[in-house]
Amino acid sequence: MTARLREHYDATVKPELMQSFSYGNAFEVPRLEKIVVNMGVGEAVADSKKIDSAAA
Structure with a gap:
């Protein structure tokens, strides 16, 4: 998991969840x-350059 996503979750999402669900403890928050990031590259089967550019 990227650090940027973790920071956003801890700074923004977690406090909102605590407030909206009335959690008394930070460990109660999910x-x-x-x-998982899923990306379809069906037409890249014939061209390996497309796979390389999609992964970058």
């Missing part, structure tokens, strides 16, 4: 465990 944690981010795993983030």
